Amino acid sequence: MAGRSGDVGADERWMGAALALAERGRGRTAPNPGVGCVIVKNGRVIGRGWTQPGGRPHAEAMALTQAGEEARGATAYTTLEPCAHGSARGPDCSGSLVAAGIGRTVIALGDPDPRTNGRGIARLREAGVEVVDGIRAAEARRSMAGFLTRRARGRPIVTLKLALSLDGCIAMADGESRWITGPEARAHGHLERARHEAILVGRGTLLADAPRLDVRLRGLEDRSPRKILLSLNPQSGWTSIPQPVNIASLAGVDHLLIEGGAQAASSFLRADLVDRLLLYRAPLLIGGGKPALGDIGLASLADAHGRWELTDARMLGRDRLEVYERASN
């Protein structure tokens, strides 16, 4: 039965619910990770929470508020170790779980923040709360990849989006690129925008396409990300950075989406600053069109192998989306 010690199948399932809730905050919780939490008692959900925009309240605080008095003796599922550090913006979550009388806590991933990093779990255990760790950790790692990349590499996680023909063109030779992919793929592209704090384009794309880069999905219009320009010359309405490496300075940006053009994409690949590829491929041939990429600094074919791992693929109408991630080897 859900919530009882040792029932791993149920633990995995409830953690799945917490992981799904975590997605709601994607692209809006920086500098905090987007965490999800469900509180379960007698097989019934009594509290649901996810990190709110700007990073507070935390997921556990939101779920505990919903659960109220019922939390006593319940099990909390959370995608990240509850924090051990209070702040002016809220109390620490491990303390709050203890205070609410939670009997058991199931955690996907330890918190790399040095202020927590095991101390949240220790505090729970000291107070007599049973703690299970490492449930669906790989998925939690992917779900918080922006936060973790910022922690580990001092920069946002970078996704490069390309909408291509079968022969790898992103436009006709004369620049015509509307539309290579169909409406389903374009809608998915807008959804991906909503999951990023910022979108970057190069100067060529700015001048050629004057892209709006907003989220044109009903109900998500307010999720349009910040607009970043890769350029030596500032542009009004845009945040400009001169070089790919300057993404480190983009405060509040843990997820960066690169939308074009070939030159901007190539300069990020050359700098080894792309973590994820979103390839939308349409079932058509262009021939002699604009290639997706320019020189990316590849010395030989052998160096090209083993860098990318296919992690997701699906049809979107007649187009195919493939997601590749930096290989972990």
Add this chain to the structure above:
Amino acid sequence: MAGRSGDVGADERWMGAALALAERGRGRTAPNPGVGCVIVKNGRVIGRGWTQPGGRPHAEAMALTQAGEEARGATAYTTLEPCAHGSARGPDCSGSLVAAGIGRTVIALGDPDPRTNGRGIARLREAGVEVVDGIRAAEARRSMAGFLTRRARGRPIVTLKLALSLDGCIAMADGESRWITGPEARAHGHLERARHEAILVGRGTLLADAPRLDVRLRGLEDRSPRKILLSLNPQSGWTSIPQPVNIASLAGVDHLLIEGGAQAASSFLRADLVDRLLLYRAPLLIGGGKPALGDIGLASLADAHGRWELTDARMLGRDRLEVYERASN
């Protein structure tokens, strides 16, 4: 039970066996279609046949020889309407089926040859043989696409093979292309060679790569196809044609495989002479490499849509094979 009237499920299954046998002759039966045949009695196969190299004996003749006296009262499954025209190279198959006492014949596809075209079926029915037609016709049409294209368009069916990176390059900028795809994809490419009577390359590929274009698969070495060169200048050891349209004159070639390079591929696409795309895509980026195609005469993106239909896809090691066919609309 198999072979009994009205048992469509069994008819479909036995026709599947006939279709599989037909594949054995692929690329070797021109000018005849590659047909498969099984003869079934009391749920047991008593004869199997497929069109032999050069087109004779026919599949039905081979299967009837195997079945011998047992053929009396049995059911014959054949992927193409049995011929109604005898020749110096063999008797007509509809007559042979009648003479052998076959009680029922199940056919996938009618024969467009004006010498048969319904007359094979008529002759069987006149002799009291029960005939069922149209079972798995679409698969039979695909299986005999070379023959049918020669009949309908006066030329072989043309398959364009491309081995690509994710960004649509077929080589590095300096020409390095060994290897983009892995051993599984390359082995599949050799298998496809064995299924074609001829392979074509352009002059640039001849000079740059001096390709052997043979089948390097154990047991299939003798299946290496004829070598065709797209060039105004004859070359010893090669059949030269000056223009894509000249494929019509390639006697004994019902399946033509184009292996490169970009210029030859583009000239066939420009002439609308490509029926099938074999895309082997490796999970790597090249950037600024040699594009798969040059100008294919596309006037606008709108014209590019709806031309290709995905008909098969599979992983080959880390690479992905996609097969597209000319859309039937």
